[in-house]
Amino acid sequence: xxxxxxxxxxxxxxxxxxxxxxxxxxxxxxxxxxxxxxxxxxxxxxxxxxxxxxxxxxxxxxxxxxxxxxxxxxxxxxxxxxxxxxxxxxxxxxxxxxxxxxxxxxxxxxxxxxxxxxxxxxxxxxxxxxxxxxxxxxxxxxxxxxxxxxxxxxxxxxxxxxxxxxxxxxxxxxxxxxxxxxxxxxxxxxxxxxxxxxxxxxxxxxxxxxxxxxxxxxxxxxxxxxxxxxxxxxxxxxxxxxxxxxxxxxxxxxxxxxxxxxxxxxxxxxxxxxxxxxxxxxxxxxxxxxxxxxxxxxxxxxxxxxxxxxxxxxxxxxxxxxxxxxxxxxxxxxxxxxxxxxx
Amino acid sequence: xxxxxxxxxxxxxxxxxxxxxxxxxxxxxxxxxxxxxxxxxxxxxxxxxxxxxxxxxxxxxxxxxxxxxxxxxxxxxxxxxxxxxxxxxxxxxxxxxxxxxxxxxxxxxxxxxxxxxxxxxxxxxxxxxxxxxxxxxxxxxxxxxxxxxxxxxxxxxxxxxxxxxxxxxxxxxxxxxxxxxxxxxxxxxxxxxxxxxxxxxxxxxxxxxxxxxxxxxxxxxxxxxxxxxxxxxxxxxxxxxxxxxxxxxxxxxxxxxxxxxxxxxxxxxxxxxxxxxxxxxxxxxxxxxxxxxxxxxxx
Numbered sequence: 298x299x300x301x302x303x304x305x306x307x308x309x310x311x312x313x314x315x316x317x318x319x320x321x322x323x324x325x326x327x328x329x330x331x332x333x334x335x336x337x338x339x340x341x342x343x344x345x346x347x348x349x350x351x352x353x354x355x356x357x358x359x360x361x362x363x364x365x366x367x368x369x370x371x372x373x374x375x376x377x378x379x380x381x382x383x384x385x386x387x388x389x390x391x392x393x394x395x396x397x398x399x400x401x402x403x404x405x406x407x408x409x410x411x412x413x414x415x416x417x418x419x420x421x422x423x424x425x426x427x428x429x430x431x432x433x434x435x436x437x438x439x440x441x442x443x444x445x446x447x448x449x450x451x452x453x454x455x456x457x458x459x460x461x462x463x464x465x466x467x468x469x470x471x472x473x474x475x476x477x478x479x480x481x482x483x484x485x486x487x488x489x490x491x492x493x494x495x496x497x498x499x500x501x502x503x504x505x506x507x508x509x510x511x512x513x514x515x516x517x518x519x520x521x522x523x524x525x526x527x528x529x530x531x532x533x534x535x536x537x538x539x540x541x542x543x544x545x546x547x548x549x550x551x552x553x554x555x556x557x558x559x560x561x562x563x564x565x566x567x568x569x570x571x572x573x574x575x576x577x578x579x580x581x582x583x584x585x586x587x588x589x590x591x592x593x594x595x596x597x598x599x600x601x602x603x604x605x606x607x608x609x610x611x612x613x614x615x616x617x618x619x620x621x622x623x624x625x626x627x628x629x630x631x632x633x634x635x636x637x638x639x640x
Numbered sequence: 641x642x643x644x645x646x647x648x649x650x651x652x653x654x655x656x657x658x659x660x661x662x663x664x665x666x667x668x669x670x671x672x673x674x675x676x677x678x679x680x681x682x683x684x685x686x687x688x689x690x691x692x693x694x695x696x697x698x699x700x701x702x703x704x705x706x707x708x709x710x711x712x713x714x715x716x717x718x719x720x721x722x723x724x725x726x727x728x729x730x731x732x733x734x735x736x737x738x739x740x741x742x743x744x745x746x747x748x749x750x751x752x753x754x755x756x757x758x759x760x761x762x763x764x765x766x767x768x769x770x771x772x773x774x775x776x777x778x779x780x781x782x783x784x785x786x787x788x789x790x791x792x793x794x795x796x797x798x799x800x801x802x803x804x805x806x807x808x809x810x811x812x813x814x815x816x817x818x819x820x821x822x823x824x825x826x827x828x829x830x831x832x833x834x835x836x837x838x839x840x841x842x843x844x845x846x847x848x849x850x851x852x853x854x855x856x857x858x859x860x861x862x863x864x865x866x867x868x869x870x871x872x873x874x875x876x877x878x879x880x881x882x883x884x885x886x887x888x889x890x891x892x893x894x895x896x897x898x899x900x901x902x903x904x905x906x907x908x909x910x911x912x913x914x915x916x917x918x919x920x921x922x923x924x925x926x927x928x929x930x931x932x933x934x935x936x937x938x939x
């Protein structure tokens with residue numbers, strides 16, 4: 298017998314997930330390729346005269362990177378929920394409308410053109426990727442609008458084809474670029490987590506947080522739209538406006554995530570599904586909880602990526618797919634009968 | 641509608657606050673030219689050729705960290721490891737407590753340098769793509785580590801030996817060389833590469849004309865048209881080169897009309913010596929020259 302979602306239950310679940318996320322982050326900050334002593338890190342002074350590598354590693358390398366992973370994971374999972382709802386397609390993920398190839402193309406152009414400036418501490422790769430991601434979504438959205446008012450199929454097809462075209466351009470650039478440039482981009486295309494500057498993290502957290510709150514505002518409308526555009530319209534929902542808001546906001550937070558860390562697959566696809574399988578499809582709950590679980594998942598995956606082939610590192614996208622895939626399949630087999638949501 | 645306005649205002653305020661906080665507690669700006677490096681005591685190298693250079697400058701005591709691919713000189717393998725050339729681990733570098741980190745100038749290393757400098761670590765970036773760059777890099781390393789004399793000596797040694805080789809080979813024909821980077825699909829060294837420089841210094845010429853790619857992928861047609869007299873393959877993996885040589889012979893026998901195949905002039909040489917721009921530069925040139933002019937230089 299499914300219980301109705303009361304504000305109290307929702308609050309308790311969000312609080313529990315947030316606590317779990319905090320604990321995960323705490324735990325992961327103690328794991329790394331170098332043994333560090335927490336006591337030395339926290340009591341030793343950080344002045345320039347006596348360098349304290351434990352403090353440097355903990356506070357300037359691990360913690361910023363873990364915060365970054367949390368921001369990116371939350372953004373991707375939240376955007377994934379929204380795209381799945383609006384496109385009414387279980388295969389939708391944050392990259393489905395061409396964001397990945399647009400961002401990849403931007404990054405590739407930044408590397409090949411060899412520009413060397415920074416914008417608010419961000420490298421040209423990040424800036425170009427951000428612009429490429431937003432530009433592509435805008436292009437796909439405009440094409441989709443021509444094909445019809447509520448026809449998400451047109452939008453999806455436009456996204457897939459733009460994706461394929463841009464991927465071909467990326468392949469072309471890869472084949473003519475200098476080999477060392479190609480290598481640099483390949484790492485970026487598989488997810489490239491680095492520790493970032495304080496302001497970058499602060500601004501990223503603000504943008505993603507605000508975007509997720511905005512998506513939460515429209516989550517009741519998303520519930521209605523996931524039954525179909527005409528049904529939603531018949532109960533008085535402005536479908537066009539909701540679709541536009543949902544696309545714009547999730548494209549924006551995805552672009553922020555991509556510009557922070559490159560392309561990390563799978564988080565935006567499986568985390569929403571996993572949460573939906575376990576807790577049900579109500580978007581008022583699905584959205585915040587998916588974001589928190591996505592953050593947790595990426596923090597854990599990135600920690601594995603940091604240490605598993607130490608002292609080298611794996612691209613985090615490898616871990617999200619290799620560990621996340623089987624885990625998701627187990628969930629699918631275990632819960633699908635109970636929820637019956639695929640039938 | 642009100643909640644949306646609240647959200648927008650909050651977003652703006654959040655960023656202003658962050659900007660203010662970042663300005664107040666911002667990291668000290670790091671200047672590129674540190675006035676006094678006067679002999680760094682703890683050096684980390686993140687590229688195998690830089691490791692070789694540091695050893696060549698007698699800095700073996702001062703090296704505290706190298707990458708996993710730094711395998712020459714053999715003593716380098718016993719130093720602490722800081723990740724790979726492509727993905728250096730910043731955590732491991734900091735744990736080495738370096739006072740100088742030497743890097744090359746491609747994307748991964750640039751990002752590493754930016755992050756290390758933000759934390760106040762001194763970095764030296766050497767931009768080594770050509771033989772001239774190599775000499776400039778050696779000089780820069782020498783200055784940074786108070787080893788100017790050794791640096792000068794190293795450069796002088798390489799230039800003297802190269803000049804002598806040029807004198808020996810000046811009356812010889814310049815055979816047309818196909819430098820195979822990868823056999824399937826076929827990729828060779830083009831003209832705009834340091835490999836091309838090495839071939840010319842060794843008394844040969846690149847069989848491949850100007851191309852769009854640095855390392856162009858080419859087809860069998862171009863190999864036949866290029867009238868290749870010598871085929872050289874650097875080894876790609878550690879281990880026995882004779883296996884790669886057998887594979888190379890089997891592969892190239894499909895094109896019996898190519899002069900290099902007909903004359904059996906297919907060579908597999910140690911890849912590390914010829915693909916790292918480092919102190920063993922002359923050794924690499926000499927290896928190539930022996931393939932190109934066996935009658936003059938002997939095997």
